[in-house]
Amino acid sequence: MVKTKIAVLVSGGGTNLQALLDAQREGVLTDGEIVLVISSNDSAYALTRAAQAGVPAVVCSRKALGSQAAFEAAISQALSDHGVELLVLAGFMSILSADFTSRWPRRILNVHPSLIPAFCGKGFYGLKVHQAALDYGVKVTGATVHFVNEVPDGGEILLQKAVEIQPGDTPETLQRRVMEQAEWKLLPQATQMISEEIRREKDQ
Template sequence: MRKIAVFASGEGSNAENIAAYFASGSKARVALILSNRPDAAVLGRARGLGIESAVFDRDTFYNSDRIPELLAERGIDYVVLAGFLWLVPDNLLRAYRGRIVNVHPSLLPRHGGKGMYGDRVHRAVVEAGDRETGITVHRVDGVYDGGDVLARYRVPVGAGDTAEDVARKVHALEYRYFPVEIEKEIDKL
């Protein structure tokens, strides 16, 4: 069975959804949830799911090998970013080359890059007058929202849609398709 580590910075609804998706199968499971925020709600979700969690600070993440070492100690095969807002450092990219995936809440390259996450993206979609948006599942490289695109899923944006309306539509896509795309990638390992 493959082991997944999920990195998250906030609420953790995607992390919980991914854990639930894999809980019923035998291919993989979420074995570790990591956060850069000690007050992140995702840590409470991890406790509720009985999944080990860990918190790290900026210095540990960027100036040590502790995170790749922790993942290796836990036998982690695959890394998922689910609302994790820091750029992944080179040591982690090297350790998990081609095995780190992220979901972005727009159709990249539109509305991507540093500082473009969550509601900021949904507001940008509405302000730009986009007629569609969606999610982009992509491999992670050393550039914000860079990396090879694995899949895009689309939804229409109505003329009267607010950023909150767009967020609901995009979250529904994330919950439905992000775990499926992760599973496809794990099947290739």
């Protein structure tokens, strides 16, 4: 079986990358293979995780490259060099332009730490999402895996999972629970779903 070639785009600690690597090792992600990690940050711990797993990694820093166009050109070159067919954004803190996303229709996945359409869109990332949920007083939050288009958190939803908010939660405790109960489960599931879809298309 020729597996779907996956690139995981990261910016920080890489916990969602680790969930994908674990899913690949444990046989949850069977139709896809992570062939490349791209980091927007040269000091991201995710790069260490990639190295430990023997996955090639490159750094594409918008700041170092000087412009959005140069940044996306560097990413595109790395994707082309590795024959990538599916992109997974796993804590990737850079917005991709409409020009870039339009070249990858239904081929870019992202995980967002809320139940979209709640607490999403421009400015909602990281702990800010969980702080907003706590400030609003919702009793249930969760995570969403969706396709990426030109609208931040605006693409078609693939999977969602609810997570209850507990009395005394802080943004940090809530972030951890959402990752453990939802993000680390949903992202491998969705990646497998679309990897299988791509593989079947190639087999036809």
